[in-house]
Amino acid sequence: MRHLIILIISILSINLNYSQINEIGVFVGGSNLIGDVGATNYISPNAPTLGLLYKWNASKRHSWRASVIYSDLKAYDSKSDDPRRLERDYSFDSNLFEISAGLEFTFMDFNLHSGEKVFTPYIYSGISSARHNDFYFVNGVQTPENTSSWSFGIPMVLGIKGSFIEGIVLGIEVGARYTFSDSIDGSLPKNDSNQEFRFGNVNNTDWYVFSGLTLTYTFGENPCYCVE
Numbered sequence: 001m002r003h004l005i006i007l008i009i010s011i012l013s014i015n016l017n018y019s020q021i022n023e024i025g026v027f028v029g030g031s032n033l034i035g036d037v038g039a040t041n042y043i044s045p046n047a048p049t050l051g052l053l054y055k056w057n058a059s060k061r062h063s064w065r066a067s068v069i070y071s072d073l074k075a076y077d078s079k080s081d082d083p084r085r086l087e088r089d090y091s092f093d094s095n096l097f098e099i100s101a102g103l104e105f106t107f108m109d110f111n112l113h114s115g116e117k118v119f120t121p122y123i124y125s126g127i128s129s130a131r132h133n134d135f136y137f138v139n140g141v142q143t144p145e146n147t148s149s150w151s152f153g154i155p156m157v158l159g160i161k162g163s164f165i166e167g168i169v170l171g172i173e174v175g176a177r178y179t180f181s182d183s184i185d186g187s188l189p190k191n192d193s194n195q196e197f198r199f200g201n202v203n204n205t206d207w208y209v210f211s212g213l214t215l216t217y218t219f220g221e222n223p224c225y226c227v228e
Contacts, residue, residue: 021056021057021112021113021218021219021220022054022055022056022057022218022219022220023053023054023055023056023057023063023169023216023217023218023219024052024053024054024055024216024217024219025052025053025169025214025215025216025217026050026051026052026053026214026215026216027049027050027051027052027053027067027069027210027212027213027214028049028050028051028212028213028215029045029048029049029210029211029212029213030045030046030047030048030049030071030210030211030212031045031046031047031048031049031071031072031073031096031208031209031210031211032044032045032046032047032075032208032209032211033073033074033075033184033185033206033207033208033209034176034206034207034208034209035075035182035184035185035187035200035204035206035207035208036182036185036187036199036200036201036204036206037075037077037085037090037091037092037185037186037187037200038074038075038076038077038079038080038085038091038185039075039076039079039080039081040080040081040082042176042209043174043209043211044079045209045211045212046074046075046076046079047071047072047073047074048071048072049069049070049071049072049210049212050069050070050071051067051068051069051070051098051210052067052068052069053065053066053067053214053216054066054067055104055216057110057112060106060109060110060111061105061106061109061110062103062104062105062106063103063104063106064101064102064103064104065100065101065102065103065104065124065126066099066100066101067098067099067100067101068097068098068099068100069097069098069100069210070095070096070097070098071095071096071098071208071210072093072094072095072096073093073094073095073096073132073184073208074091074092074093074094075091075092075185076091077089077090077091078091088140089140090137090140090142090186091142092135092137092142092185092186093142094132094133094135094184094186095132095133096130096131096132096184096208097130097131097132098128098129098130098131098177099128099129099130100126100127100128100129100155101126101127102124102125102126102127102155103124103125103126104122104123104124104157105122105123105124106120106121106122107120107121107122107123108120108121110122110161110163112163112169112218117162117163117164118162118163119160119161119162119163120160120161120162121158121159121160122158122159122160122161122171122173123156123157123158123159124155124157124159124173124175125154125155125156125157126154126155127152127153127154127155128152128153128154128155128177129150129151129152129153130150130151130153130177130179130184130208131148131149131150132148132149132151132183132184133148134146134147134148134149134183134189134190134191135186135189136186136189136191136194136197136198137186137197137199138197142186145189145190145191145194147190147191149181149183149190151179151180151181151183151184151206152179152180152181153177153178153179153180153181154177154178155175155176155177156175156176156177156178157173157174157175157176158173158174158175159171159172159173159174159175159214160172160173161173161214163218167217167218167219168215168216168217168218169214169215169216169217169218170213170214170215171213171214171215171216172212172213172214173210173211173212173214174209174210174211175209175210175211176207176208176209177207177208177209177210178205178207179205179206179207179208180205181205181206182200182202182204182205182206183206184206184208185200185206187199187200188200188202
């Protein structure tokens with residue numbers, strides 16, 4: 001067992017010493033909520049979103065990825081196709097700050113050191129945690145609880161990226177976040193004294209979607225998988 005542990009550590013050490021290639025950059029786009037307030041469209045960005053990305057490309061087919069993203073999350077019943085929501089006419093404006101980490105997998109080899117222009121579709125998933133304002137509705141008016149909460153979730157991202165300029169990678173992606181919370185949209189107040197104001201489907205949790213562009217700069221040593 002001891003020899004096996006030593007072997008695993010040695011392999012990981014070699015990988016870290018010779019296989020590192022990094023990407024750092026930005027995400028710019030929009031956000032929308034899928035919940036008990038607002039439109040029911042899955043992809044309908046209506047508020048600006050900005051974030052920072054970091055990727056460690058472990059091979060030509062997968063990367064470890066981390067990000068921090070901020071959005072001014074908004075939702076309007078007046079934009080919905082549901083007659084009940086149109087009549088209710090709720091709306092909210094809330095800040096959301098997300099931290100996410102996970103694995104990005106490409107459908108094609110993405111060798112940034114080939115000297116050629118390359119592109120590939122990709123998927124990304126992992127775990128996320130979003131900090132959002134706590135609020136509820138009183139007679140249709142957004143009422144703050146003067147607190148904030150962290151909601152864990154699972155990001156499910158689909159995108160396509162390409163390297164058209166040496167050292168620069170441009171991508172476009174759409175990422176839905178399934179959360180384990182039903183309080184992002186104000187339908188489930190956090191404070192026990194405000195539970196009379198809860199509404200909506202308590203069996204469904206909230207989703208939010210980030211849609212936009214990624215622009216990253218690559219740096220680091222030429223990884224061993226690129227050496228001919």
